[in-house]
Amino acid sequence: MSLWKDFSNGFYTENPIFRITLGMCPFLALSTSMENAVGMGAAATFVLIWSNVAISALRNVIPDKIRIPCYIVFIATFVSLVDMVMAAYAPALHKSLGIYIPLIVVNCIILGRAEAFANKNTVLSSLLDGIGMGIGFTLAMALMATIREILGSGSWYGFNILGQAYANQPILIAILPPGAFVLMGFVLAAFAVIDRRKERAA
Amino acid sequence: MREMLKLGFILMAMSLLCAAALGYVNGQTEERIAAQREQAKADAMLSISATLGDSLSFDSLAVPGLENPYAETGRELAVVEVLSGGRRVGYVFTAYRKGYSSVVETMVALDTAGTVAGSTIIYQSETPGLGTRYASPDWQGQLAGLDGAAVALERDGGDISAVTGATVTGRAVTGSVADGVAALGQAGLFGDGGAE
């Protein structure tokens, strides 16, 4: 039961994006299309899982005083790994994610989970937490990317769904930087409304 | 002090471990990454030069007295000659100019008379749905067969239609190509002098 909680926490209740609003930069920058969103989600999930695992495995070995630098080294290692592998096997995606891959290093979600969770829990729990948080991050990216890609390009995952007429003249701003901020504001407001409804119902 | 040393040692050890792991992965992927990069560019060069001949090969060409029309973007005009069976059949170069929100990089292939054989945008970061439309093969297709030095938008007296509302990017593409071709021409690469 508690393992399930470790796993599912990140989906909604502790969703790193919508609840804690961490890791905003890649989220806002790369939610322009489903393709980017899923790519970034996968990359971040990979790093999250393995940094969580490595840190919880070594949590008794790493001296407390230098734990943060150690975490950073681990995280940077996994990030570089993803970077290289992606460049080798998915060059197009690698190109469109650009600078945000190395920036996963400073993604507060990952360091945050290391410090708040992996550092105190078993390897199994941490693994599940990593997967759960990763899925939560990816889901959030996908939600945002769905809205932005459909509004801003008239397509979803590259498939034209609103017709050519719309695709010729979409609400372009949705995939420009302002669109990311404004839509994020409305999504957060929607969450606030849903939460309030739930509270009242309870 | 000993404590410090110990901590430093542990951190160092961890870092080395990580570096070693990365070194290993790097070894596994380095060639592939490099090859990917080369391949991407080679494919691009090959595809725009396809009409110049069969079994093409490329070689960089030092052109004496070549002016650099791209100084304001901080780039240089570098020419590659296109060989078919050891014979020079054309040139490839990359043109640069600031478009709407980025420096647009257009790779162009010319025959030895300066006529465009093909072109492709290899880098741009223009407005999606607007400036980016210039990268479409359809639009690029308009350049093929034109005299490179005369490539221009209709607005500017040429033959090429601009994407509505994105003249800036269009000018960057056409203007930079024409500039490059003109520079090549001035250096005497076309016509008799060029054909050797």
Place this chain on the structure above:
Amino acid sequence: MAEARTFQLSMSPHFGSPQSTRRVMYDVVIALLPALAGAVWLFGFGGALLPVLLSVAAAVAAEFVCLRLMGRSTSAALDGSAIVTGILLAYNVPPGVPWWLPVLGSVFAIVVGKQAFGGLGSNLVNPALLGRAFLMASFPVLMTAGWSAPFEWRNPSAGFGTSGMPAAQVSTLPEADAVTGATPLRAWKDSFAMDDHEGAAVRENLSTPGTYMNLLTGRRGGCIGETSIVLLLLGALYLFVRKVLEWRIPLAYLGAVALFGWILGGPGFLEGDALFSVLTGGAVLGGFFMATDMVTSPVTRRGRIIFGIGAGLITIIIRRWGGYPEGCSYSILLMNLATPLIDRFTRPRMLGEVRKHA
């Protein structure tokens, strides 16, 4: 002696001026009407009147729905401010755009620009201008290409729709005597891309009394409400008389546009055209009706002057070097962002206050 009588208590003062927010807003609506008449004359019912009506209807409807959703009194939807936003948004789109464009812009202006922040008085930037900027970013083609020429609606067969015309071509049309080419500012800007000689000729053509006259009377391409300068000035005069407008922002803004237009607006230093700068684009509409939006401009006197000068400078910078031919709306939006800071650093010296010099 008579029984003591009792009365309602209230705080002083017990006297109020007859001004009310509603009255101020409807005064602005009235002041904007002459320019609407001008726009209909120039661009026709379909080209000008319809977009304005739709835009106002959409703004009021959006306001109503938002207030309803938030459980606030819906009567505020008719306090006039949404109508002003709707009109000004429509004034900021080119004539003859598809009907849904001003509607979408108005809805964005009201929902994102105003009601999300809490409605009248709470918004931080000018809603109408935000709506316009939203349209610019989303539909740059519709917003910047295909200007219909004045009087085209009355004589479509004459075919001086400028959509296909080279922007540089600035001619005086025999029939309508209008400055065409996409817009005068577009032509001015494009002149810098030409070779020196040709560009200078274009600019010279734009700096003539004939052109100024056409600019004053609206015989030129431009957004629905920005072209009829004379009628806009008439409306502004009405607002001055009604004490709705205060001189600082319009004067500082237009003064700065003229000054920097002269200093920076030309090919070289001090080679611009001050009068042309003020009369083209949206400077007059913006200076009197949009930079003056009280909610989003500074409250201090010095602040208002700084605001006007800042916006004027940015306008010219964008016109001369920016990606858009016109910078009026963005300049005001950008200064809106700085308004809280301006207010903070320009607090007036209180009566009797001796400022310590830091």
Place this chain on the structure above:
Amino acid sequence: MTHSLLLASAVGAASQGGGSSLAQVMGLVIGGILINNYVLSRFLGICPFLGVSKQLDSALGMGAAVVFVMAMTAASCYALWQLLLVPLHLEYLSTIVFILIIAALVQFVEMVLLKFSPALYRALGIYLPLITTNCAVLGVAVLNKDAGYNLGLGIVNAVAGALGFALALILMAGLRGRLEFSNTPDAMKGKPITFILAGVMSIAFLGFAGLGV
């Protein structure tokens, strides 16, 4: 059929080995501050932008700290890249090395400030640790490396980016001061309206798009 040297020349010299023109410097400065503002259009440094913009004083402090650290980062990352990573063919370690440099630098700056200027330390101290996890800082190191800027251009790029960050932060702080008094609907209070406000700023900054020098 092709070899890399050849391609490098065909694609032009991406690295800006030579001198840097004034136009290029101006372009970087205006680009970093206005056109491609780190926060409002490049999405770098969003977290501190949202976190430290509640008060004008802290925004000013954070802005100053970021300018300083980013300039230092650009310089030291350039040095390590050119002097260590490239000669030893350890380019793939750049991410690790850069982040460690930044962490160490922030520590170092903190110590130096504490020792030599306690006043400045008190003013900036609390913001310094936040900077380590500010993606704008690592971002500028990576951007400089990828663009192949020389030392001078790298520092210009970093300072311009940091000034852009500071500008956005300070404007935001002023606006949020007023937002507190706004009659914001309940559902919008807090984060939602802050994001929308950032979006509004970002729209206004579009006005600088395409600004050419």
Place this chain on the structure above:
Amino acid sequence: MTRLRTFPGGAHPDECKELAEKRAVKRIPAPETIRVALCQHLGAPSTPVVKKGDKVTRGQEIGSQNGFISLPTHSPVNGTVAGLEEAPLPHRRSGPVVVINTESEEGGPAFEPWPDFESRTRAELIERIKLAGVCGMGGASFPTYVKLSPPPGKKIDTLLLNGAECEPYLTADHRLMIERTEDVASGMRILARALCVDDPAVGIEDNKPDAIEAFGKAGIRVEVLRVKYPQGAEKQLIKAVTGREVPVGGLPLDIGVVVQNVGTAAAVALAVRDGEPSLRRIVTVSGGGVREPGNFDAAVGTPFSALIAEAGGYGDDVARLLSGGPMMGLAQFTDAVPVTKGTSGIVALTSKEARRLTEGPCIKCARCVDACPMKLVPCLIAVNSEHEKWAAADELGALNCMACGTCSFVCPSDRFLVHYIKRAQDMIRASKRSKEA
């Protein structure tokens, strides 16, 4: 025409003076029962020295001075003390009053008349002004003798009489100036002598040409001012006439100026020249809510209801009853409150005249900023106060607000600016006090 002098800022409320301006002052007898407040003046209330059943005579002291900033109180009539009680008052919710059943109003001077006041010493004059219970009749009812006794080291060089009367409806000072010019002139000379000032002047707005003329004839220097509210506010009057600014947190005497209301000057003349304590005053009764507006010379302690009856009674619609004018006057819950020395007018407003009481959001139109005569930023202070940001309100100078109401008056959103600012002032003062303690 040269531009008339005035101060920066301010507003132009409808003057509404025509209702009572032409009505000569009517002296009305004291009613059967009067309630004389012991706290008419600013400072400590006087200590009662009579008890229920005592006979009192006109001019007799019924309350004795209680400290430096305090004054004695006198009985305006001959009669019997019916009791001492706590009763509602116009300027505060309630306070100690002496209830007197009136028998008659005859009687000679309470003090020795000094028609030759020129030959009296400064100290004698000031002592007399104190004993006569003279306090300011123009505003805060500050004990006049205190103002005449500047602390050592402060040199007074300017005496200004305040004849601005800028509040709408009020015409008491106006009538006083044209009907009793000589009293005001004598009072002015006495005050000038008490302060060793050579060239006193009276400031009058140009909407009272007859008063300007009357003073001119009496050989008094008149400073004509452009009509604007609040021209009569001390700091604004000083700025308009002398160009000097009273420093923030300071008093007029810091810049060598003393301002006295024209009514105060007349009271001083009565006290010194005629030996009369301060027993009566002129009250304007006006507003759309009374049938026959006018100016009345009434005994202190007369209930408002009696004056309203003198003015023909209430009209059909009375939304608000005010002590003072509509800008700064206080709304009264009952008309049973008595006239005090500071009661310059009683105004009954109809619902049409009275300000709307529904507040809209601040649209930051800056009218309040442009109008504030103290050059504050009222909208910002108010909004900070609304959100309980007292420190920020203090930084914006909330304490300098004199509650003149100009800002609320001009506000198109009908914001309760004065209310918010006063609340901020209370909180700031409270926190400063607790910090000192």
